[in-house]
Amino acid sequence: MSSLSAISEELGELDGQISDIFRALSNGFQKLEKIKDSNRQSRQLEELTDRMRECKRLIKEFxxxxxxxxxxxxxNANKMTSERKQSMIKELNSYVALKKQYAANLDNKRVDLFEAPNEGVGEENVLLASTMTNEQLVDRGNRMMDETDQAIDRGKKIVHETIDTGRETAAALQSQTEQMSRIVNELDSIQFSLKKASKLVKEIGRQVATDKCIMALLFLIVLGVIAIIIVKIVNPNNKDIRDIPGLAPPAQSRRLLSYPN
Structure with missing residues (x-):
């Protein structure tokens, strides 16, 4: 690491950070072997995956x-830096393969950060990496990093689509709530109008009933008058019935008495 610092301070710093992550990964997998609970193992694997993601980023900067x-x-300096980079990629691939093995044992269905299509898991990848040339290791590491970036981009896209869907759903629910509120207000207005109309109908009914009573009374009076008229016509000398003006018989002419002279 000191030789890399002599070439470039940034290379030396990156090399130190990557070495620290490799030590943390080694300790993390040793700790993982002692954990029996599957949930705790899953959480430990997630933490180790985050560290491997950070290590991948630092290797790309390197x-x-x-x-x-x-x-x-x-x-000579270029050869040393190239060998160091290939060593980093190889060591990272070994931890990736180890992580895949633990994930397979836990039946973890999540997409692996460094997983490539149609590749095996476990020790097979370690053996395959050991037979590759340095250039093949570099190409393989770069390809795996690109595939990881694509997987992260797909995850971000899904998250954004989920957020947009949630916003649209919230807006639709708010619109439906406002519509329901307007319907309730309209129903209240209709109910008030129905009560008012019912009250008006009752008042009209009472008024009509009163008018009918008055008409019935007038009808009885008219019948009484007609009956009296008929009786007077049939029996004009009936003294029990009072005369009706205009229908009384003509008064008899009175004769003046003449006295003889």
Missing amino acids: DREVKNLESRNDP
Whole structure:
């Protein structure tokens, strides 16, 4: 690590950070072997995956810095930095394979951060990595990192789509709530109008009933008058019935008495 610091302070710092993560990964997997509870194992694997993600990011920064300094360094320095980068990728792949093995034992269905399509898991990847050339290891590591970035982008897209769907659902629910509130207000208004109309109908009914009583009374009076008229016509000398003006028989002419002279 001191030789890398002599080439570039940033390379030395990145190398130190990556070495610290490798030590943490080693201790984390040793701790994982002692954990019996599957839930705790799953949480420990998630923490180790986060550390491997950070390590992947630092290796990419290390690779960019190596490429930037490649034209200025001598061949020996370039060889040393290239070998160090390949060693980092190989060591990271070994932890990735170990993580896959534990995940398979736990029947973990989540998409693995460094998993490539149609690849095996466990010790098979470690053996495969040991037979690769340095250039193949670099290409494989870069490809796995790109696939990891794509998986993260897909996850972010799903999260954004879920958030948008939640917002649309909330807006639809708010609109439906406002619509229901308007319907309730309209129902209250209709109920008030029905009560008012019912009261008006009752008042009209009472008024009609009163008018009918008055008409019935007038009808009885008219019948009485007609009856009296008929009786007077049939029996004009009936003294029990009072005369009706205009229908009384003509008064007899009175004769004046003449006295003889």
